Amino acid sequence: MTKVGLFGYPGGGKSTVFQALTAQAVSPQFLGYDLKPNQAVVKIPDERLDFLAEHYATKSKVHATLEMFDIPGFDPSSTEKKLKNAVLELYRRMDTLALVVGLFDADYAPEAAKEVRSMVEELVLLDYVIFERAIHNLEKTTRVKPDKDMKARLELCRRILAQLEDGVPVRSMEISPEELKSVSDLAPMSVKPVIVVLNIADSDIGHDPADIAGMPAAIKACEDLGLPHVIMSAGLEAELSAMTDEEAAEYMSEFGISERALPRFIRTAYSTLNLITFLTASDKECRSWSVRSGSNAQQTAGVIHSDLARGFIRAETIAYEDFVELGGEKAAKAAGKYRLEGKEYLTQDGDIMNIRFNV
Numbered sequence: 001m002t003k004v005g006l007f008g009y010p011g012g013g014k015s016t017v018f019q020a021l022t023a024q025a026v027s028p029q030f031l032g033y034d035l036k037p038n039q040a041v042v043k044i045p046d047e048r049l050d051f052l053a054e055h056y057a058t059k060s061k062v063h064a065t066l067e068m069f070d071i072p073g074f075d076p077s078s079t080e081k082k083l084k085n086a087v088l089e090l091y092r093r094m095d096t097l098a099l100v101v102g103l104f105d106a107d108y109a110p111e112a113a114k115e116v117r118s119m120v121e122e123l124v125l126l127d128y129v130i131f132e133r134a135i136h137n138l139e140k141t142t143r144v145k146p147d148k149d150m151k152a153r154l155e156l157c158r159r160i161l162a163q164l165e166d167g168v169p170v171r172s173m174e175i176s177p178e179e180l181k182s183v184s185d186l187a188p189m190s191v192k193p194v195i196v197v198l199n200i201a202d203s204d205i206g207h208d209p210a211d212i213a214g215m216p217a218a219i220k221a222c223e224d225l226g227l228p229h230v231i232m233s234a235g236l237e238a239e240l241s242a243m244t245d246e247e248a249a250e251y252m253s254e255f256g257i258s259e260r261a262l263p264r265f266i267r268t269a270y271s272t273l274n275l276i277t278f279l280t281a282s283d284k285e286c287r288s289w290s291v292r293s294g295s296n297a298q299q300t301a302g303v304i305h306s307d308l309a310r311g312f313i314r315a316e317t318i319a320y321e322d323f324v325e326l327g328g329e330k331a332a333k334a335a336g337k338y339r340l341e342g343k344e345y346l347t348q349d350g351d352i353m354n355i356r357f358n359v
């Protein structure tokens with residue numbers, strides 16, 4: 001399951017964002033300077049899945065999920081080594097990191113842009129230390145015993161270090177995927193995609209970002225660093241997540257909110273992580289699944305079960321839009337929109353698939 005870690009300076013609103021996105025309460029002692037990560041599985045909302053479940057009057061509806069972590073706050077300038085190491089260990093386990101920055105308090109909002117820049121710098125700096133140490137060791141080894149592979153690795157590490165020195169995160173570097181893979185044992189931190197959550201006061205909802213204190217500079221920082229951002233009022237969203245759907249709808253219309261933070265966050269996370277959604281549907285079960293964009297039908301089958309990839313024959317496929325437009329499976333078949341795709345077919349977002357297999 002994809003792991004998303006909320007991180008940032010203490011007090012930015014990580015635990016509040018966590019409550020907002022997971023609807024899981026965080027006990028008061030974990031608000032503020034907590035030391036333990038909160039953790040929850042998030043069902044990914046998908047209107048397509050809702051439609052299919054209704055269409056098939058299915059017995060079971062299963063959402064694709066991701067795992068969210070509320071990682072304790074971390075101030076890079078802090079000298080608390082133990083806390084820092086514990087936090088970094090958690091970062092390492094994540095597939096993507098979401099930096100939560102608070103703009104809900106006018107006194108701190110002007111710091112938001114600086115927080116974005118220094119947190120990203122910190123991740124680069126951590127990698128700098130890792131690669132510097134690796135180079136030091138490789139220099140020693142190659143001096144004693146010159147080895148072609150070791151020398152190539154040394155040269156690559158030096159190239160990476162030079163870019164880290166210029167503040168370039170590993171994910172933005174000009175190195176090939178093979179080269180990147182060859183240093184994966186060093187577990188660079190700045191290779192992970194980062195999303196920025198800009199947490200605003202509920203009184204700023206609906207305002208032009210240009211008019212929110214600290215916001216223009218914060219957005220500029222994200223753009224300069226090539227990071228996608230999501231604006232939300234975590235405080236209000238946390239309240240919404242504790243309400244019934246009707247209560248929430250009423251509250252949202254009062255505040256003029258058209259869409260909840262969770263689907264907006266998920267869309268950003270999916271595009272950052274290069275994930276797409278495919279669906280399986282029948283009267284027994286309707287289910288949404290996530291798969292890396294660019295996966296072929298056989299790899300996609302493997303997401304459901306390894307047997308389906310091993311014994312893959314064909315993927316019966318209907319695009320969700322065709323299904324809806326034509327009004328179901330039968331009509332899609334009649335209209336020639338039901339396709340039998342082979343192994344090499346590249347799965348598209350919204351494909352409704354049934355894997356034919358034989359093991």
Ligand SMILES: Nc1nc2c(ncn2[C@@H]2O[C@H](COP(=O)(O)OP(=O)(O)O)[C@@H](O)[C@H]2O)c(=O)[nH]1
Nearest residue numbers: 010011012013014015016031032104233234235
């Ligand atoms: N007004 C307002 N307060 C918030 C918002 N998000 C967080 N806070 C408050 O800021 C403080 C720190 O939030 P918390 O989620 O514990 O931050 P963390 O240290 O990053 O986990 C708490 O008192 C929250 O109630 C928000 O969107 N609006």
Ligand SMILES: [Mg+2]
Nearest residue numbers: 015030031032
């Ligand atoms: Mg917290």
